[in-house]
Every structure is written in structure tokens, then in C-alpha cells.
Amino acid sequence: MRLKYYKKNKNYNFNKYDKIIYKNWNLKKYFFSKINKNKKSINLLLPPPNITGDLHIGHILNFTILDIFARRYRMLGYNVCFIPGTDHASIATEIKIIKILKNKGIKINKISKNKFNKIILKWSKKYNKIIINQLKSIGCSCDWKKKYFTMDKNHYKSVIKVFIKLYKEGIIYKDNKIVNWDIYAKTTISEEEVIYKNEKKDLYYIKYYTKNKKNNIVISTTRPETIFGDTAICVNNRDKRYKLFRNKKFIIPIINRKIPLIKNTLVNKKFGSGCIKITPAHSEKDYIIFKKNKEKYNLKLINILNDDGTLNNKCMNFSGKDRFLVRKSIIKTLKKLGNFVKKKKILSKNAYSERTNTIIEKKISLQWFLKIKKIVKNIKKYINKIIFYPKNKYNNLIYKWIKNIKDWNISRQLNWGHKIPVYYYKNKEVVANNYKIAKKLFKKKYNIKKKDFKIKQENNVLDTWFSSWILPISVLNGINNNNNKNFNYYYPIKILVTGNDILFFWVLRMIIFSGYYINKIPFKKVYFTGIARDINNNKISKSLGNYKNLYYLLKKYGADGLRVGLLSINNEYDFIYNEKLCEKGRNFINKIWNSLKYLKKIKIKKKNNKNKKLNKIIIKWFNNYLIYKINKLNIYIKEYKIYKSFLLIYNLFKEKFCSIYLELIKNNINKIILKKTLKYYKLLLLILHPYIPFVTEYIYNILYKKNKNNKDITVLKFPIIKKKYKKNIIKKFKNTLEFIKYLKKINFIKKNKKRFNLYIYKKEELLYKKKIYFILIYKLSLIKKIKIINKKKNKKKYLFYIFKNFNFFIKKKNIINNLNKKKIYIKIKFYENYLYKIIKKLKNKKFLLLAPKNIINLEKKKKKNIKKLLFTLKNNYKL
RNA sequence: AGGUGGUUAGCUCAGUGGUUUAGAGCAUUUGUUUUACAAACAAAAGGUCACUAGUUCAAAUCUAGUACCACCUACCA
Numbered sequence: 001m002r003l004k005y006y007k008k009n010k011n012y013n014f015n016k017y018d019k020i021i022y023k024n025w026n027l028k029k030y031f032f033s034k035i036n037k038n039k040k041s042i043n044l045l046l047p048p049p050n051i052t053g054d055l056h057i058g059h060i061l062n063f064t065i066l067d068i069f070a071r072r073y074r075m076l077g078y079n080v081c082f083i084p085g086t087d088h089a090s091i092a093t094e095i096k097i098i099k100i101l102k103n104k105g106i107k108i109n110k111i112s113k114n115k116f117n118k119i120i121l122k123w124s125k126k127y128n129k130i131i132i133n134q135l136k137s138i139g140c141s142c143d144w145k146k147k148y149f150t151m152d153k154n155h156y157k158s159v160i161k162v163f164i165k166l167y168k169e170g171i172i173y174k175d176n177k178i179v180n181w182d183i184y185a186k187t188t189i190s191e192e193e194v195i196y197k198n199e200k201k202d203l204y205y206i207k208y209y210t211k212n213k214k215n216n217i218v219i220s221t222t223r224p225e226t227i228f229g230d231t232a233i234c235v236n237n238r239d240k241r242y243k244l245f246r247n248k249k250f251i252i253p254i255i256n257r258k259i260p261l262i263k264n265t266l267v268n269k270k271f272g273s274g275c276i277k278i279t280p281a282h283s284e285k286d287y288i289i290f291k292k293n294k295e296k297y298n299l300k301l302i303n304i305l306n307d308d309g310t311l312n313n314k315c316m317n318f319s320g321k322d323r324f325l326v327r328k329s330i331i332k333t334l335k336k337l338g339n340f341v342k343k344k345k346i347l348s349k350n351a352y353s354e355r356t357n358t359i360i361e362k363k364i365s366l367q368w369f370l371k372i373k374k375i376v377k378n379i380k381k382y383i384n385k386i387i388f389y390p391k392n393k394y395n396n397l398i399y400k401w402i403k404n405i406k407d408w409n410i411s412r413q414l415n416w417g418h419k420i421p422v423y424y425y426k427n428k429e430v431v432a433n434n435y436k437i438a439k440k441l442f443k444k445k446y447n448i449k450k451k452d453f454k455i456k457q458e459n460n461v462l463d464t465w466f467s468s469w470i471l472p473i474s475v476l477n478g479i480n481n482n483n484n485k486n487f488n489y490y491y492p493i494k495i496l497v498t499g500n501d502i503l504f505f506w507v508l509r510m511i512i513f514s515g516y517y518i519n520k521i522p523f524k525k526v527y528f529t530g531i532a533r534d535i536n537n538n539k540i541s542k543s544l545g546n547y548k549n550l551y552y553l554l555k556k557y558g559a560d561g562l563r564v565g566l567l568s569i570n571n572e573y574d575f576i577y578n579e580k581l582c583e584k585g586r587n588f589i590n591k592i593w594n595s596l597k598y599l600k601k602i603k604i605k606k607k608n609n610k611n612k613k614l615n616k617i618i619i620k621w622f623n624n625y626l627i628y629k630i631n632k633l634n635i636y637i638k639e640y641k642i643y644k645s646f647l648l649i650y651n652l653f654k655e656k657f658c659s660i661y662l663e664l665i666k667n668n669i670n671k672i673i674l675k676k677t678l679k680y681y682k683l684l685l686l687i688l689h690p691y692i693p694f695v696t697e698y699i700y701n702i703l704y705k706k707n708k709n710n711k712d713i714t715v716l717k718f719p720i721i722k723k724k725y726k727k728n729i730i731k732k733f734k735n736t737l738e739f740i741k742y743l744k745k746i747n748f749i750k751k752n753k754k755r756f757n758l759y760i761y762k763k764e765e766l767l768y769k770k771k772i773y774f775i776l777i778y779k780l781s782l783i784k785k786i787k788i789i790n791k792k793k794n795k796k797k798y799l800f801y802i803f804k805n806f807n808f809f810i811k812k813k814n815i816i817n818n819l820n821k822k823k824i825y826i827k828i829k830f831y832e833n834y835l836y837k838i839i840k841k842l843k844n845k846k847f848l849l850l851a852p853k854n855i856i857n858l859e860k861k862k863k864k865n866i867k868k869l870l871f872t873l874k875n876n877y878k879l
Numbered sequence: 880a881g882g883u884g885g886u887u888a889g890c891u892c893a894g895u896g897g898u899u900u901a902g903a904g905c906a907u908u909u910g911u912u913u914u915a916c917a918a919a920c921a922a923a924a925g926g927u928c929a930c931u932a933g934u935u936c937a938a939a940u941c942u943a944g945u946a947c948c949a950c951c952u953a954c955c956a
Contacts, residue, residue: 011918196953203956221956234956268955276956283956348955397883400952500950537949568904570892573884574950578891580905587918598915647893647903659920666915744922804899827900834899847936855897855937862899869899 001712005702007600012593014558018694022136025697030074030714031141033081035489042073043490044082045472045523046135046142047498047506048150050089051127052096055134056547057577058499058532058540061566065529065642066497067140071690072637073494074141075718081490083475084135084142086128088151090417090464091193091355092543095185097123097416113415120416124151134550138559139693141714148475150467151418158479159418159467160433162517167422167431171371172410178284179409181363183309184356187413188367190463191406192505194360196349203272203348205341206334208233208250217245217261218341220272222348224334225326227252228315229279229304232259232297234289236267239274253339254330255316260297264289279304281364305361323361355543368411368420368460375516376402379508382515389527389640390572394503401504410463417461425455469509472522482518493523495640500528501539527640530574540577553582560692561586567646567691589695591654592688596699598662599681602669611668614775618664619676621733625656626680627725633687634720646691653684660737664779678703686719735804736773740780742803755784759798759809762790768806799875802868805861824877828870835866 001024003017025031033041044066049059070082097120098108108116128149135142148155166172179188204224207216219233230252235242242261249258266285267276280290281303290299306312311326313319318326334340351360379402388394411420422431423438428446432438438455442448473479478487492514498507507526514522532540540547553562564585569575629652636645657680665673682704689696693714700713758777760768765788768774777783789809798809838859841847848856 007915010916198955201955219956223956271954272956274956278956285956346955394883397951400882404952503951531950533949568892576891578905580891583918584904590918591916594916594919596915601915644893651903658916662915663920802899830900838899841937844936850936851897858898866899 001701003698003701005596005600007597009593011590012558012560012695012698014560014589014694015555017698018137018139018559021694021697022139024712025141025714026144028712030712031080031082031143032145033079033143035485036079037489039077039079041490042070042078042080042494043476043492044070044080045475045493045496046082046084046140047496047502048085048087048148048468048471049131050087050092050542051124051131052089052092053127053542053545054130055138055550056532056540056542057566060138060550060562061532061571062497062499062529063135063138063140064563064566065527065571067138067693068642068690069495069497070141071693071714072718074714075686075690075716076720077717080141081146082140082142083146083148084132084140084144085148085471085475086131086150087464087468088124088149088416090412090414090461091185091187091189092464093120093124094414094416095355098185117415124149137550137554138562141693146475150464150471154477154480155467155474156418157433158470158474158477159462160421161479162470163418163421163462163466164431164433166370171374172368173371174366174368176364176366177369177407177409178282178287178362179365179367180351180353181305181307181361181365182353182356182358183307183361184353184358185414186307188365188409188411189353189355189360190409190465193354195352195354197352198347199350200345201348201350202343203346204331204343205273206253207339207341208252208277209339210248210250211258215245215248217242217250217275218273219275219277221277222346223279223282223327224330225311225318225323226279226282226304227277227330228255228311228318229281229302230257230259230277231280231290231299231302232278232293233261233275234264234267234278235261235275236269237263237265239267239269242275253334253337260299262289262293262297264292282362284362287364301364303364305363309361357543367409370408370410372405372408372512376405376512378515379512382511382521385521386511386523387525389525394500394528397503398508401508408463410466411458411460412463413459414461417464418467420458420460420462422458423455424458425453465505465509468506469513470517472510472514473518478518492521495525495527496523497527497529499531501531503528525640529571532577533574535576535578537576547577548579553579557582557586558589558694560589560695563692564588564646564650567643568650570643572643588650588654589692591658592692592695592699595653595658595662595681596703599677599703602674604669604671604674611779614779615665615668615670615673617733617773617775618661619673621729622656622661622680623676624725624729625733626652626683627721627723628727628730629656630683630687630719630721631725649684649687649691653688657681657684664776683719685713686716689713690718732771732773733776735771736776737780739772739803739806740777743777743781743783755782756811756814758783758786759789760786761807762788764807772806800868800872802865802872805865807868824873828873828877831866831870831873835863835870838863838866 001020003020035041046063046066049055055063066082070080074080097116101108101111101119111119132144132147163172180191180194181187182189201222203220203222205218205220206224206227207218209216217233233250235245245261246263247261249260251258262278266289267274276286278286278289278299279302280287280299281301282305290301293299302314304311304314305323310322311319315326318330321329331340331343351362352358353360380399383398421433422429423435423442425442425446425448428442430438430441430445432441435455435457438457439453442453442455470479472493473482473487473491476487476490477484478491481487496507510522514520534540534546538544538546557565562582562585565581565583566585568581568584629648633645633648636642636648661677661680665677669677682700685696685700697713704710705712768786774786777786797812799812801808801810842856842859842863
């Protein structure tokens, strides 16, 4: 690897070096995992992004967290297998292609299926490449040899195998049911892909007369265009208003067809007129009522919609027109006929397709279903074995979902996807792996003796999620061969990282499938991230396109900068993404770059014994502080508190290392301290590496690698320090810095910056020496010397100050008091009030009786100190 | 309608039953071009911690209720 260092560079040139560094990692096969029984395996699965477009902030957050786990486990000596992949995303991709073709002015009807499929294939190849490059460019340390695509041969085979098994067990079946119909994509979609939005709608009240027009009944509906599909009128069993009408028949306006009045408890008396029309082919509830009364009343099922959302030929002169246009014109007609009563605005939900954002229609249709309830029985057992982060947040939700779960509609009327392996001959069907086997089966099963007969494969493809729910097993080829070495070694996944929005789509289904198929959990842990949202609180997603291109962000902020930016928010909850986050990330990387520049520049002065003592203290402090923080860091990561862990490192590096440590040793560097500094710096790079892999690798190569054959940082050991640290040293150092800050704050710095003395009591000398480093005070403040005195100093010449428990004096002439008097007055008032409160507390008998002793003592101390402080302030006020 | 989470500085968010004035980043204001870093450093200003009640010697923190916001689930002719 050729990495060069130019001292003139103002920042880390990520555009140039990130690629070189990743190539090098790849060349040395650091991320490729082979079975090694002496090493524990860690299996991580990258949730496959859809090939519909490039990656966005949500993905990057997700994958960064996964990559942190991967890199850290690798550095801890585990055999990490981080499996990347992409999803064919059947419906999403197909819609995307259709849109693109439409924009080009190409009509889909005029393209043959073959050609269409070729276009999609080309697209999928292109975007597979793009996505992989993007994953590499953000630093994902994946095992590329194990890369999968959900339309690969092997995966396809697995999907088919699973389908056949479930079909044979009677879990997959074909039936006429009400499904969600997307009129744009012309396919069914699953319940999870439907988004309900509450919107204002008109509720129409319409009169239906009896034959002789003597009586009428008023139904209420939001969809008057469906009257062509009416088969009955329904009221609640207990609704007394309609008692008179029992057993009567009514006539549908416009089409003049007779329909009966029926009863059902599902009808809500209070809503609308309490009387509804039944159109069983286009409403789930109506369908249920229809089924119950079908035989008794001889009801018919009438489908009135074409696949594109226009009315079909059963709708008289309205046929061929869009359902919403018909709604308007039919109301006009009803008004003319005198059947229209009134309309009312109500708030009601419209069902939208998540994929195409069009209003979906409920429609009766012959589809394939999966009896998920049948295989979900033992799920509690498996869910209890899996740990979810954040803990317990989703438990209730999960069980509720399982309770209400309906059969899963798995067939889609699309081209792009796994074709359902069912074959037809006349009205007979078989399920088989391929055409040849299917033909043989027909011959056997149905005793067909003809040599030449044509069979047809089912046109529909499977829902995308049908191929996703088997992933944990299928990526290790565990479906085709459930006793292979890889599968036995790597299964199950250690931790799954994913957005909380696909809990039902994917996460739960994987648990259900693995539990059913091999009686095992698919993963040990699940880490849910929040969802990235834009300023308007919309999900950042491919379909909305509300995000900037990744390459733009990478060019501007670098991969490490992006990673830092996204780690700067608490990712357990949804968050609003703002590009300023990336700026913060970039700035941090810049800081790191400059620290390297500084270390490269250091020149050692030969004779420097002046500040040996100071150096010793600094080293002692930082050494202990590092151990303390690294210990804490490891605890955070073990608890999967990623956000906290990074915040810790961020502050450790920027504040403690750069602002304090490096500033303190400046101009005072000898061989020993340089050696120590490089050691600390290496430790910092190591703990930073999982978070920001590129820049740390670069610096490590520049600063520490002497031979080509030396290891890169990515395979070094992650520091876990078992040494104990000394708390009192850390505290003493902190105390001292606070003391110095206080000295600066009381504002007695002379303009000529002449040094002056600080006076302390003899009796407090020990306390001072125990808790404060004098040497640091000399270094960082204008104090010339700390002098020890026996008696109180003359008020006229000296001013008395207090910091925590420390009392000290300063000569008045050393103070330039430019605090204005008003401010001091406000302070005095504040402390007087504060003092009053404490005195009151200390007079409270209950407090003295019940509060712990140390708290009481603390209050007493406070009282003392505030009194003194007030004294000082008042003195200052006079000044 | 039910569930979950939230309400803390102008913005985005940390935070803990008692530590003299509740923290960070960004934004704002002021100062500093001093040899690692102006994408920096130093500092200032900015908060009745949503509201009400309760528990407690002590509540921003625990409990309950209210209001508002977000998400999820269900109903809707």
C-alpha cells in the first residue's frame, strides 16, 4: 500500500486514500472468513438493500453500526463473517423500471415480457455493482466472497424448495379472497405494504326504494360507484329502526336490480344511517357478511372493477371509466333520479400503496396464501431466546401482531421475482422444481399417456419477503443442504442490525421461519435503530427520494466524516437528519488529521530537565485516565450502547487528548514523553478504528508501520485493559483544572500579564497539596508562587476568595475588576437567597433526623462556604 | 379508540432522587491569525427541565392525571 504524507495538506485527503486503503484490506483478505474450529465464529448479516437505487442515510447508519460490531469482534480475535447482499425487491424494482420506461415514452404493453425481463436484469446488474461499491466506500468490512443476491441461482433454488415443502404440507394454498389491489402496479400487495391515511371524505346517504315505491331505506356509503356490485342491504340485528323492513326487498337505483335486506352484528348502528349496502367483491367486511348469508338469500358475488381501476362491463354506460370519475357522475344521476338524500364530511382512512402511492382497491381474487397462524405457534419460545435492543420496547407490539395475524398473501402479478413452481395441465396442477420434473409428475399422478402435451407454469411470482424470511439459513446454503460445514459453523447470526420499521415485514418472519423450518432461532440479538427522517418528519426512503446522493456526501465529508456524523445522534430513536451532522463529523476527522501533523512535527530538545516533574504528572494522569475511559467504553459496547460509546471516544480524543494533554506537553518534549505520547496515540487509534476505519488506518500506516510486512491496524488487537486505575489522580487533576478555570473567572488578570502571588492558610496547606497540583497552576495561570501565611490578611490590601473548600487571598492591586457592579449585585442576591434556603433546611428537624449524615454535612459545608463567598462578593462590590 | 415513546438553551439532543449556578454539539456575541488545527482555541450570553397533583426530609429525576407531538395497531359503510 502506498500512502504518502504531505505536511502541507490541510486535511486528510479521503477522496484519494480511502479507496487505496480499502483495496489493500481486500488484497490482504482481512475480511474473508474461513472455517477455523479453534476460533469462535461471529456471523453478521447485512440487511440487503433493494436494488432500486443507491444507499441513503438510513442504510449508512445501519451498516456503520454493523461494521463497528464486525471490526470490533475481528479485533477481539473472533472469526468474523460479515455477509453482504442485495435484494431483488420484486415490486419496488418493477415499478421503478416501469416509471423509467414511461418517462422515456415507451409503453409497457408494447414490450414483450422477455424484453422487459432483460431490461430489469440489466438494471439489477448495474445497481448490484453500484451498491457494492457504495458499501465498500463507506468502509463495510464484508466477506465479499459470500456476497448474495436474492435472485441468484442458489437462493432461487432455496426459495423454490421452501415453497414446495410448505405446499406439500398444506401450509401454502390457493384461494379466492379479498386482497389489496394496486391499480398502478396491477398486482396484489400485502397488508404490511398498505398505508392508511386519515382523510376527509364524503359520506353519501342514498335512498333505496321497495318495488312499489311505498317504502324506502336510506343507506350510507363513501363509495357510491360500487352500487353495481351490490348484492344486499344490511342492518344491525338489534336496530329497531329497521324492524318494519324485515324480509322486504329493495331496488338498486339506476340498475333496478332487486336485493334483500339482511341482518348482521358487524354493522354499527351509530355510524351513518346504520344501514349499509353489501358489495362483497370489494370489501372485506361485506365479504364476511356475504359468506354467512350466501345460501340463505342466494346472494351473488359481483366484481365490478378492471385491473386498472376502471369499472368493467357490468356497469352499463359507466364501464371503462375510472372509479373516481364514476363516483362524481353517479351522484349526479342519483340526484336526478331523486335517490340522493344528503352528503356529510367524515374523517375516514384511505388505503394507499406504499409502493406506488395510489389508492388501493379491495378486490376478490384468486391468489396464493400462507397459513402463517399454523406455523407461528411456538414463536414465544424463540422470541424469549432472542435479546432485543433497546430492551423490551417492542415486546407488546410483537405479541399483538401475532395475535391478529392473517394468512399471508404471497403471490404477486409481476414479472420480476421468483416464479411460483406450480404447473398446470387443463385444470390439474402439480408442484415441482422445474418443467421436466413437472411433466413427469403429471404423467405419474394423472396417468397421462400422451407423449406431447403442454403444461403451463403459474404466472405469478412470490412476494419479495418470501425470499427474505429464509435468508439467515439460505445465505449459508442451509436450505439446499442443511448439514453443510458453513451452516454448522456460522449459524445463527450473532446480531442483526436493522431499522425498526421492518420488524413485521422481516425480523419476525425470519424468527417464524427458522423456528418452523429447523427449530432454531435465526439470530441471537437484534439491534433496532431509529428511522432517519427529513425536516418534514418524513421517512428518508428510496421511494420518496428525499436524500442526497451518497457520492456527493462522500466527496464532501468523507466516509469517516459521515460515520461520525451519524454516530453523533442517539440512534435508538427516530431522528431528524441534518447535513450539519456530517459537518461535525468532518471537523472531527480534521482534528485527528491535525493531531497527526503535530506529532510528525515534534522535535526533541536535547537538554530539557526543567519540567520533568510536570511531565511526570501529565503522564501519570493521562495513563490513568485512558484506562478508566477504555474500561468504560468496553462496558458501553457490551451493553450495545453505541451512541454513548462513541461520545465517550469523541470527548476523550478531542478534549482530553488534544486540548489538554497535547497542549500541556507542548514545547516540553523529551524522548520519554514522546514515546509515551505515541503509545497513547496508538491506543486512541485502536479504539477509534471500528468507528472511523479509514483515517485511523492511514495514520497507523504513516506513523507506526516500519516494514511493509507489518500488520495493518484493522487486524490488531482491540485494547482491553485489565489494570486498575487510580481514581484520586484523575480527581486531583480535574480539581486543579477547575481551580485554574476559577482563577481565570474571577477576572484578576492584569493587562500586562505580570505574574503575582497567591496566599493560602498554613492550616490548609496539606489539603491543597493533596488535592491540587501546584505545578499545573504555575504552568497554566498567572500565579507566580503560592505563599503560605498564618494569619488573616489585611482587608484593605487583600481580597479573600473561595473555591470549593479552598480559601485564598490575592493582593488587591493585582486585580482589575471589570465585572460590572450590577452583575455582582445579582450574584449577591442569588447567594443570599440560596443561603436562606440552606439555613431553612438546616433548621428543619425532619431533615436533620431522616437525611443521611453526609448530606447534612454537605449542607453545613455549603452554608459555611456561601457565607464566605458572600463576604468576598460584597468586598468586590465595594471595590 | 388502544399501545409505545417523547416534551430540558434559538435548533438537535444528553442527563441523574441530594455535588455551591442543570450538560454537549450547532447557531449567536466577543476576543485571538501564537509554528498541529479559524473545519481552531479562549470566553460570554441563553433554561420557572410542558402543566397539575401526589410520594419523600429532599423531585427536572419516582407515581398519577392533563395538554401537546410523534410512531405503531385497530375501526370506519
